[in-house]
Amino acid sequence: MQNVVFGIVTGSILAVATLGFALVRQTENFLNIAHAQMMALGAFVGVVLVDTYGMNIFLAGAITVVGLGAVGVVLSAVFFQPVRHQGGTVLLFTSIGLALMMYAAILALFGTQARFYPDVSGSLHRFAGIGIATNELVIIGLAVGSIAALQLFLNSTGLGRAIRAVASNDDLARVRGVPVRTVSNTIWFISSAFGAMAGVMLGVLGAVNTEIGWHNILIVLAAAVLGGLRSITGVILAGLLLGIMMDVSALIIPTAYRPVVAFGVLVAVLILRPEGILSIQRRKDAVVA
Amino acid sequence: MTNPIFWVGVLTLAMIYASLAMSLNVESGWGGMWDLGIAGLLAAGSYCYVILTASDPDLGMRFAPGLSMWVAWPLSALFTGLVAFAIGAPALRLRREYFLITTLAFAEIIRQLVVIQADLTRGTVGIANINRPFDSFVTGRDYNYVLLGIAVVTAAVMYVVTRQVGISPFGRTLRAARDNEAVALALGKRVNRMRIKTFVLTGVLIGATAPVYLFYIRAISPQLFAPGITFTVWTALVIGGLGSIRGGLAGALVLIVFTEAVGLIEVDPAHINILVAIEPFLVGLLLVLVLRFRPDGLFSERSSFGAARRSAGDPAGDAARVAGG
């Protein structure tokens, strides 16, 4: 049971990170490989603010999330906007290029030494024999809160509805006079902020090192694909499921296999249940035909 | 300004990346399969070679048959082809980005397996001082020239083989199926089987390049096969021109010479981090710039296959033929 709790914590972080990723995939129509580097950047900026400047963890987290959200908007304007008309392939490989540059920036700015958040785990709470630290409770709470806020924003504000319109059909939204530029900026802000938040959370729970981004991109991809990239609920469930599976599998097989479990599940799902994915593709081929 | 041995090393590395990029081009450029699992195939070939040639009992490896490198080399190529088949047969049922994610995941699985199977691979410790061909005849710094020779010959073989594939009826059908799968099927092409064969071919070519990579690196460990190397090979190919015959070769030369040359800049030891960061930064920057300003790369696919230049929907041709008919 203890591992299920760990899994829920991991899963919450994963859900936050993947939501940001899926939002861009749905609205801008490409897999943004640089997303996981935003997580790494978040982890580093947070640790520097807390550890080097002695800032309160919540204040540091808020500054990191808002600041990197803005950075994400700028990066999208500089890197993705100019090649947007060239379609998914070019955008995907541009995001790989951006990921490499962000990785280089992290190396240059923060060095290769692992960094640690000061111990903020707080007291250990026990419920029916299962222990959970205060910071883990806070992480779950923040994840739930931010996802709920996103849901509320998408459902009940004009801008949120515009984003959903873009997600379902870009051209239609453009025709109907939705301010595409504003929508795009908002999407990038939310996506990057969610990535940065997941990064800070990861950092609080473990070590912050320069490889965080590369380690997490596949797990995020896995959660996004499992969740179907379409519904927020799907992504949340996939994130939780994957988190729990990784942590519970540690009981049965050595922990070294943790990432292998995530990728194995991804590959298994893709290959054993491709009907949904494939049938859509078949239809498209038929239309082209 | 710098000693020639440095440039010999840079050229050697460029030839190795060129070999990988040209191999990748067969499946990705012509076959249309976006494979992000190059690192995994390279790892499979490299570890196969290292394990087959290992003999030193001190290394504590469970399996160390100590084969001659001339036997192990082709076996590594074949083994990598087998691994490619095991990945490709299920993964090729998926399309586009799902295929891409699956290959990336398989590559990571291979890398994690290398870490975990430590009694076979020595895990994260790795293996150093890998034996190299002819190193009993030529020693010291002169060996770098021998290595360059091996790399150049490898790249030349890859060029000849991939070019032949590209201009052959097989390559033509591959490109046709990439452009329009439905039409290819309607003409009786066994598209999926052909793609699996292509994927295996790329595996064999990468497996054949792997030992040369090891001769250059001299020490093997799992972190060599992180996704970074896949992205570098892709960058080389995109710079050179995805789908062109010479693209992989040209792109790798430009990319590697450029990144290594910038590494020569004198940096204050206090800023050592910047030195570490230069390579990924330049690879990323070049990729972004080429995609933005020259998305077809240095050589385009068009230039490789002799299509006449003609502006889209040139009305003159139509009118002339209608009048003539």
Added chain:
Amino acid sequence: MELVLDTVRKTFGGVVAVDDVSAVMPQDKITALIGPNGAGKTTLFNAITGFDPPDRGSISFGDRRIDGLPPWRVAELGLIRTFQTPVGFTTLTVRESMLAAATPHFAETPVGALGLSRRARDHERASAARAEEITAELGMSDLLDVRTDELSAGDRKLLEFARSLMAEPKLLLLDEPAAAVAPANIGRLSQLVRRLRDERGLGSLIIDHNLSFLMQIADEVHVLDRGALLASGPPAEIAADPEVMRVYLGEETDGDG
């Protein structure tokens, strides 16, 4: 040899696209398949060629059942189709497209690519000559080295037809071959389709909206309406059928016939 459809049915989520169609189409005759938009003509093509297998009924060609076979296998048996939207092999030239259609399986392997097989080389040479011949007959000789995506829509349509001739067809299935083709070239097209029947015994099953084109060349006409077969017979008989006129021409008042 004949293409035989026996109570072929295809539904898409409750909508019956092809409704128990039974028909016999001789392999050496020109058969026209007409009907208003949405009558299920292309769906029937997709069912025959394996792209969208029927839910029920059987399709056979000669003495072989072909329903349920994958598209490439149906094509191998000699049923070669073209597509309504002529996208084609976008980056291949006309010549390459023609040759790709003719390439035999034994040349389509990595080992075959090494070009060691004399048989493959001879085959390639023969195909090249045939490609030039066919394109010449369709008046496309000057387009041989032009990329498919740079052709006009009409030329792409002709290429669809020309390409299918390269694939050793026993029966052609042409989906709107005359659409967007310049009037002068439609004449060439009908001539060629007829000559293929007369000289080589190669028949066609043709869908088109250009009735004057179809009625001139068809030996037999089948009329589909809302998925079901409404009438079958020689062109003159169909043209005189008041029911067909009502259903079909009623909607196509701007009909070319």
